[in-house]
Amino acid sequence: MKEGKVILECCGLRKRFGGLMVLNNISFQVPTGKITALIGPNGAGKTTVLNAITGVFPLDEGNILFKGHSLNGLKSFKVVECGIARTFQNVRIFPDMTVLDNVMVGCHAKTRSGFIDALLHLPAMRREETAIRQCSIEVIERLGISEKDTLAGSLSLVGQKKVEIARALASRPELLMLDEPASGLSGDETRQLAEALIEIGQEGITILLIEHDMNLVMGISDHVVVLNYGEKIADGPPESVQKNDRVLAAYLGC
Amino acid sequence: MNHIKSIHSPACQIGLFAILVQGCALLVRNSYYLFVLNIVGINIIVVIGLNLLMGYAGQISLGHAAFYAIGAYLSAILTVTYGFPAWPTLFLALIITAGVAYVIGIPIMRLEGHYLVMATLGFGIILYIVLIQWDDVTGGPSGFAGIEPLHIGSLTFDSDRRFCYLIWPCVLLTLWGSLNLVRSRVGRGLMALRSDELVASCTGVNTEGYKVKVFVLSAVLASLAGSLYAHYIGFVSPGTFSFFYSIQVVTMVIVGGLGSLWGSVLGAALLTVLPEFLGIFQTYNVLMYGLVLMVVLVFFPEGLLPGLWFALQKTHRKHR
Amino acid sequence: MTTPAQLWQFLLSGLTTGSIYALIAIGFSVIHNATGIVNFAQGEFVMLGAMTMITFSRDLGLPMPAAFAASVLAVAAIGIGLERGPLRNARSRVVLILVMITVGASIFIRGVSMIIWGKMPLSLPPFSGDTPISFLSAAVMPQSLWIFGITLCAVIILHYFFKHTMLGKAMRAVAANRRAARLSGISVDRIVFFSFALSSALGGMAGIIITPITTMSYDAGVMLGLKGFSAAVLGGYGSMAGAIIGGLTLGVLETAGAGLLSSHYKDAIAFLVLLFVLFFRPAGFFGMTKVQRL
Ligand SMILES: Nc1ncnc2c1ncn2[C@@H]1O[C@H](COP(=O)(O)OP(=O)(O)OP(=O)(O)O)[C@@H](O)[C@H]1O
Ligand SMILES: [Mg+2]
Numbered sequence: 001m002k003e004g005k006v007i008l009e010c011c012g013l014r015k016r017f018g019g020l021m022v023l024n025n026i027s028f029q030v031p032t033g034k035i036t037a038l039i040g041p042n043g044a045g046k047t048t049v050l051n052a053i054t055g056v057f058p059l060d061e062g063n064i065l066f067k068g069h070s071l072n073g074l075k076s077f078k079v080v081e082c083g084i085a086r087t088f089q090n091v092r093i094f095p096d097m098t099v100l101d102n103v104m105v106g107c108h109a110k111t112r113s114g115f116i117d118a119l120l121h122l123p124a125m126r127r128e129e130t131a132i133r134q135c136s137i138e139v140i141e142r143l144g145i146s147e148k149d150t151l152a153g154s155l156s157l158v159g160q161k162k163v164e165i166a167r168a169l170a171s172r173p174e175l176l177m178l179d180e181p182a183s184g185l186s187g188d189e190t191r192q193l194a195e196a197l198i199e200i201g202q203e204g205i206t207i208l209l210i211e212h213d214m215n216l217v218m219g220i221s222d223h224v225v226v227l228n229y230g231e232k233i234a235d236g237p238p239e240s241v242q243k244n245d246r247v248l249a250a251y252l253g254c
Numbered sequence: 255m256n257h258i259k260s261i262h263s264p265a266c267q268i269g270l271f272a273i274l275v276q277g278c279a280l281l282v283r284n285s286y287y288l289f290v291l292n293i294v295g296i297n298i299i300v301v302i303g304l305n306l307l308m309g310y311a312g313q314i315s316l317g318h319a320a321f322y323a324i325g326a327y328l329s330a331i332l333t334v335t336y337g338f339p340a341w342p343t344l345f346l347a348l349i350i351t352a353g354v355a356y357v358i359g360i361p362i363m364r365l366e367g368h369y370l371v372m373a374t375l376g377f378g379i380i381l382y383i384v385l386i387q388w389d390d391v392t393g394g395p396s397g398f399a400g401i402e403p404l405h406i407g408s409l410t411f412d413s414d415r416r417f418c419y420l421i422w423p424c425v426l427l428t429l430w431g432s433l434n435l436v437r438s439r440v441g442r443g444l445m446a447l448r449s450d451e452l453v454a455s456c457t458g459v460n461t462e463g464y465k466v467k468v469f470v471l472s473a474v475l476a477s478l479a480g481s482l483y484a485h486y487i488g489f490v491s492p493g494t495f496s497f498f499y500s501i502q503v504v505t506m507v508i509v510g511g512l513g514s515l516w517g518s519v520l521g522a523a524l525l526t527v528l529p530e531f532l533g534i535f536q537t538y539n540v541l542m543y544g545l546v547l548m549v550v551l552v553f554f555p556e557g558l559l560p561g562l563w564f565a566l567q568k569t570h571r572k573h574r
Numbered sequence: 575m576t577t578p579a580q581l582w583q584f585l586l587s588g589l590t591t592g593s594i595y596a597l598i599a600i601g602f603s604v605i606h607n608a609t610g611i612v613n614f615a616q617g618e619f620v621m622l623g624a625m626t627m628i629t630f631s632r633d634l635g636l637p638m639p640a641a642f643a644a645s646v647l648a649v650a651a652i653g654i655g656l657e658r659g660p661l662r663n664a665r666s667r668v669v670l671i672l673v674m675i676t677v678g679a680s681i682f683i684r685g686v687s688m689i690i691w692g693k694m695p696l697s698l699p700p701f702s703g704d705t706p707i708s709f710l711s712a713a714v715m716p717q718s719l720w721i722f723g724i725t726l727c728a729v730i731i732l733h734y735f736f737k738h739t740m741l742g743k744a745m746r747a748v749a750a751n752r753r754a755a756r757l758s759g760i761s762v763d764r765i766v767f768f769s770f771a772l773s774s775a776l777g778g779m780a781g782i783i784i785t786p787i788t789t790m791s792y793d794a795g796v797m798l799g800l801k802g803f804s805a806a807v808l809g810g811y812g813s814m815a816g817a818i819i820g821g822l823t824l825g826v827l828e829t830a831g832a833g834l835l836s837s838h839y840k841d842a843i844a845f846l847v848l849l850f851v852l853f854f855r856p857a858g859f860f861g862m863t864k865v866q867r868l
Contacts, residue, residue, distance in 0.1 A: 054456050080458035088456075094449040097442070104439075105446045109458030111439055115467050118438035119431040121264075125438060132439065171458055314670060316677070361853035368612035368673050372803055373852050376845035379800065387838040497796055501681055508674070541685025548660050548678030555666035 007032040007175055007206050008053070008084075013062035015048060022048050024230040026062070030175065030223075035197065035207045037217040037238075040227035041250055046210045047089055049227070050177055054086055055079050066175070080109040085173035087164045089180050089210075095153025099145060102152045102163050103136040106170030139166045143196065157184050169200070176200065177208040182216050194220050218242065226250070264433035268426050271519075275425075279418050288414035292486060294526045295421040296479045299428050301506045301522040302515055303475030306432060308504070309513030310441065311468045312448030313363065314371050316500050317378030321473040323385060323495035324351045325480025327392060330401045330490050335391075340404050344481045348474050355473035356466065363465040378500055385492040397491025404485045417486050424482065428475060432515055444468060445513075498540065505547045511557025520559055583712045584830045590718040590787070592825020593725040594620075597780035598802025599809065599817035600732065601773030606812050607749030608762075608769035611672045615656060615680040616777055617799020622683065623649045623778025624790035625691050628698060638701065646778045652683075653774020657767060680795060687792040695791040698782070717786045724783055728776065729818060736814070741768065749812065777802075797841060801828075804848035 008030040015023040022045045030036045038046050052059050055076045064071045066082055074082070085106070094102050111132060117125035140148050143162045147155070152163050161181060168176055178197075182190045194216055201207055201220075211217050217224065217238070224241040226234040228250040234241050241247055275291075282288055300322055307313050328347035332338040338346075362373050385392050392398060403412040404420060411420040435441050446454035447461050455461045484490050502525065510521025525546070529539055546558075554561025598616060605613040626648045630641035660675050701720045706713035736742040747755040748765045756762050781790060781798075801824065806812075809820025824844055832840035 056452065056456070075460070075462075076452075076455040077458050077460045080456065086456060088453065092450055092453045094446050094453070096449055097445055101442055101445070105442050105454070105457050105459065107458075108439065108443055113439055115435065115440055115471065118435045118440045121430075121434040129438065167457060312670075314674065361849075365852055368670070369807075369852055371614075371670075371673060371677075372612070372800065372807075373849055375796075376800060376804070376848045379797075380842045380845050380849075383839060383842045498681075501677070504674075504677075537689065538685065540688060541682060544678050544680070544682025544685050546678075548675055548682055551666075551671055551675045551678060552660045552664045555664070555668070555671050 004034070005032040006030065007067060008208070009065040010049070010053070011063045011065070013049065013052060013064070014060045015045075015052060015057075016060060022230050023052070023059075023062075026227065026230070026232050028225045028232060028235055030206060030208055032206055033201070033204055034222040035201050035209060035220055036223045036225065037209045037211060037221035038225050038227065039211060039214075039217055040233075043229075044227040045230045046227055047179055050086060050179055050208075050210065053079070053177070054084065077109070080171055080173075083172075083174035084177065085109075085168035085171045085175070086177040087161075087168055087179055087181060089183075091157065091160045091164055093152045093160050093163050093167070095151065097152060098149050099140065099152050099155070099163050100133075100136055100148040103140055103148075103166045103170045104132050106139075106167035107132045107135060109171040135172075136166075136170055139169050142166075143169075158189055161185070165196075169205075173205060175206045175208060177210075179210045180212060181209070182211055182213045190216055264430055264437070267433070267516075268430050271429070272422070272426055275422050279415070279422070285414045288418055290527060290530050292414060292417050292421050293530075294523050295418075295425045296483050296486075297503065297506065297522040297526050298425050298519055299479040299482075300476045300503050301510070301518045302428055302432050303472035304503050305507045305510070305512065305515060305518045306435070306444075307468055307472040308507050309511070309518075310436060310444040310448060311465055313465060313469065314504070315374040315469070315472070316371050316497070316504065317374035317376070317381075318472070318476050318503055319495045319497065319499035320378040320381040321351055321355065321476035322480040322483075322499065323381055323490075323492075324354065325477030326484040326490045326495070327385065327398070327480075328477075329481040329484045330398045331391060333402065334398070334400050340402065340485065344404075344478075344485075347481050348477055351477035352470050352474050355470040359466040359469040359473075363462065363469055375497065375500070378497055382492060382496055385495065393491070395492060397489055397493075399489045401484050401488045401490070403488065404482075411486070421482060421486070424478065428478075429515065429519070436515065440464070448513075498543075501547070502543060505543050505550075508547060508550055509558040511560035514557060514560055517557055517559045521557075579711050580833070581830075582710065584833050585826055586709070586712050586714055586718065588826030588829035589822055590715075590721050590825070591784070591829065592805075592822035593721050594780045594784045594798075594821070595801050595805040595824050596818045596821025597725060597728065597776050598798060599806035599821045600729075600814055601776045601780075602803055602806045603812050603814060603817050604745075604769045604773040604776075606806075608745065608766045609661075609672075610752075611661075611669055611676065612803070613656075613770075613773065614673060614676040614799065615683060615795075616773065616802060617795035617797065618680045618683040618687075619649050619653060619774040619777030619795075620781035620784075620798045620802075621687065621790060621792065621795040622652060623781030624698065624785040625687060625696070625781075625792075626778070627782045627785070628691070628696050628790075631698070642782060645782055646775050649778030649781075650771045650775040653770040653777075654767065656774075657770040680799070684792060684795055691792055693792065695789040696785075697789045698785045700786040701783075704786075715787065717783070721783050721787075724779065728779070729814075732814065741765075745769065800848070801844045804844045804851075807848060808851050 006029045011027050013023045013026040026049065038049065040046055051057060053064055053071065055074050066084060071079055094105065111128050113125040113128050143166050145159065145162050145166060152160060155163065165181065182193055185193060190213060197207060198220055209221060221238055224236065224238050225232060226241060226247050233246040233250060234244040278291060300318060304315065304318055307315055325347045328350060329343055332343045333340050358377060362370060365373055386395050403410055405411060411417045443454065443459040443464055446457065446459055447464055451461050506521040506525045507518055509525060510517030550558045598620060601616050602613065605611065623645055626645040627641055630636045630644050631638060636644060656679050660679060661672060664672060664675055700717040702716045704715060706715055736746055744760045745765050747760055748762055752762060805821040805824045806817050808824055809816025824847060827847060828840060828843045831843040
């Protein structure tokens, strides 16, 4: 694991909710330009890791380094500006906005114009607006979403998941974190998703994937981190993780 | 396709609206009607600002009368007691209001839902108490008189008709700016924030900053309306700026529909004009506002006008 | 100069108004626990209690106890009407919309009251004369004793009710977790109904017992409601002990502030306290902060 560069490094993360230790001294690295999977049984603390990285709540202890800079204490929107985008486990789009608007919100991190520019309709803001629109339409088309002017809330689950990924991609992230993107998808849809992820990965975007679908995980990831009850129990390439005794025990429940 | 697009552009809509208002102003001879038209304009400015806060950022304020009062009283006190020139004072009032809104907005906007409602209401009432009790400066319950009308060069806005030519351009400008705002990057950020604050923040929207800024913006608009009101009427008294005014403007926003700026224009016009012309409303004013607020929220939570519009479309479709 | 005797006097009269705030605050908490909304019309119930009492005792000539019971029942009926009417039939279940509906209801009640009872403040005779009783060198109005007594009784009964009756326990269960309560067979509907009845009755009672001291007018509801709310927030929203301690603390702070600083700004004190608590300690003295779950 020492050869390539590391884009994200978590060192000794600890988090407790009341009496429950949800993350207990979790450390792992996400190599640049690869697909890393974060897996573990329900309640293992995977989503919590994502929340900690994106600044949804503060950690009790530990440090998160993104390209060598600490993310500790940064507000969520600052984290996005650094180049990290995410999706949510239970799809959370903005249901009362159109698909295009949803994706355009995603461009927030890489654009600047503020209240004054908007109120006065300044030329710089108009230029930026055109760019945002173009970029969003590109992302939408790339993900094969056909209806860009319908309300996002009226789409099917698959459609909403695509919108969510498009919204994340619109911020032009270096690291894309997906929380169970395949849950609720059919076999075919999952295969399409896998292709899309590989394609995104080939463009140089690093992916951190939380997933329960082992075929998907073992099929596309370069590196796997396994959590169980808030502890890291394994870390390595898919083949070795699959053979790891502790992982087998955690998943088979013995 | 192209001309349809241009009808939807703010500038074009506002042009049409301006012609409409101009038409009204020219046709109306009675100065009382002009007075009502001016008050409509003043209320529209406050209501649009409040709708940006309520309808776009999803934050409710029951204390907007306070910002309206700050504008009016600062203009009144500084120009009359201290002899400041009127226009610079108006801008100074805007800046001071912005400062006040910013300072209280930072903690207030961290609160959610009903705490926010109560905190803004509390702020409004504190200011109201100050207006009444600090009588050497504010004139106390009996009010503050002798405010000169505004003027540009030799044009003094001292009659109802002349004031029309001051207030309505301000309304149109407010409307133009606000329409621009909601159709921009910032407007989308605000809508995202209303829809789901946490996700908006994880999508790169500076939610806390946006909430404070839109709060400041809506306070500044209320203050502008207040200053204009003070110079127009020439007299301010606390009664105008009581808790009930805050309720009135909230009701106007809700009648017109949360998040619909043109709805706000209609809502403000409707609820300002109706009570003036239906005599019975004088005694029943409070009751009516309460009833309207309650009934609209019960049956048309998306706003009376949008609600009626949808209902109309539905029946229309059924008939076909 | 303030002497210890004066401070003692402030404390006593502060506790008197504080008891009223505590009763209103309990009303806020009860409804909040059952429904998750802030009932903005809570202060209106207080005003209505006083006004109906005036009608029953002065205009209809009912004897005090009968008029008292009738007014409390009348206000409870209005509270139930608010719940069964607008709140239950609202198209939207969004908490903030429901809160705004109670705002509308409160303005409506205020407007109706203005028409029925006029704009002038009205008063009630004290329950048992107005010769002050000297108590440890401070003068106490007999009405204050009534207020303490009635508030204390109410609190004891409520305590017993929440701890030892089925309905009370069910209410606590709903407060702790609506879903779980519903799944274990509690009729949340009935609890909501009862909460509105209980808290409007408490509010009405508070209005009746305070009016002989302060008088009452149609527009006093907002102020009283906000002060009750401030008390609830001060003590930690949703807890009964918090409501009581918050109410008493606020009453004393307010009276002491009025006496020591400036009586003109007496009413502003409660709101300053409210803003201060909300800004710096939103969970109140006893409340616990909640963590949002994803
Ligand atoms: N905000 C919170 N407050 C209290 N407990 C929480 C909170 N968020 C998560 N937990 C608890 O932390 C533990 C880990 O949760 P987390 O959502 O990280 O699991 P997960 O690995 O994502 O599981 P799943 O596969 O089911 O999504 C769970 O027991 C959960 O109940
Ligand atoms: Mg999870």
